Amino acid sequence: MEKKLPTIEIIEKYCKGCHICVEFCPKQVLEMRGFVVAVKDLEACIKCMQCELRCPDFAIKVTA
């Protein structure tokens, strides 16, 4: 059965590129592309929400 992938929404106009979400994601799902964050490997996401919880800028939202 195909597993249902989460949606990771990045609000680019809020993201300040601090790296916090990239660094503390346990599965290396995210990466920096220029000054803002981007999704590198959505399949690896375990929907732990750590990125959304820690982002100081309200810039990343994970919907399971």
Added chain:
Amino acid sequence: MSFDYDKWIRPGKLPHIWCPGCGHGIVMKGLIRALDTLQLKKENTAIVSGIGCASRLPGYMDCCTLHTAHGRAAAFATGVKMARPDMNVILCGGDGDGTAIGGNHFIHACRRNIDMTYIIMNNKIYGMTGGQFSPCTPTGDKASTTPYGNPDPGFDIAKLAIGAGASFVARGTAFHANQIDKLIAEAIQHKGFSVVEILDDCPTTYGRRNKYKSVIEMMNKLKEIAVPVKAAEKMDPEQLKGKVLTGVLYKEDKPEYCEQYQKVIERAQGAAK
């Protein structure tokens, strides 16, 4: 499920002004989750601050807010609470605002045990004005005004609050984001003056001067030094060296100021009859 922060954010106010990686945004999110957990009403919730980067917080919040004078959040908030004891009054601000210029207001709000919650974002520096040392800057650390290292010892905000009479004192960190809302919610529910210190980071004026290569290093430091109170019970003094306790540090039931004042009003009215 993604959390809907927007319901407590004043429309059109984001992005906020805080620097990349500044922990104040993480604290604001924790506060919003706490308000949501407790299902507080906007018209019944007042957030009051002084001046500083941390004190910008109420400006983003969609409820009753007051951005006052430097160090004076407690004074203005006391006025709000005395006039409207039914309101949930939350104070917020930085270590400089709360323990330097506002130190006197802080200790007397603790002493009175007035039913309000004070969130103090301790980044150990005056962030807004370019990094002067604050009463919370540790000995030896660098600030723009202590380029050769700070000779002063820093305050322990939690001990100061307990000593001054606050009846609920807790500590968290900007790294331990999912604990912030729980501490703030418990503080709001407690009847009396509640202090929640959040160990915070200012990469711009503190981190750079004190050899942190990045905000990630600052976050890792917060992770490394924090020890939950329960875990600390099983550790000896040697193991606790350089650590700080987190969680609810102190809780006591004692007379609350608005209720005491109401009794004064009743006595005075009785005497006048």
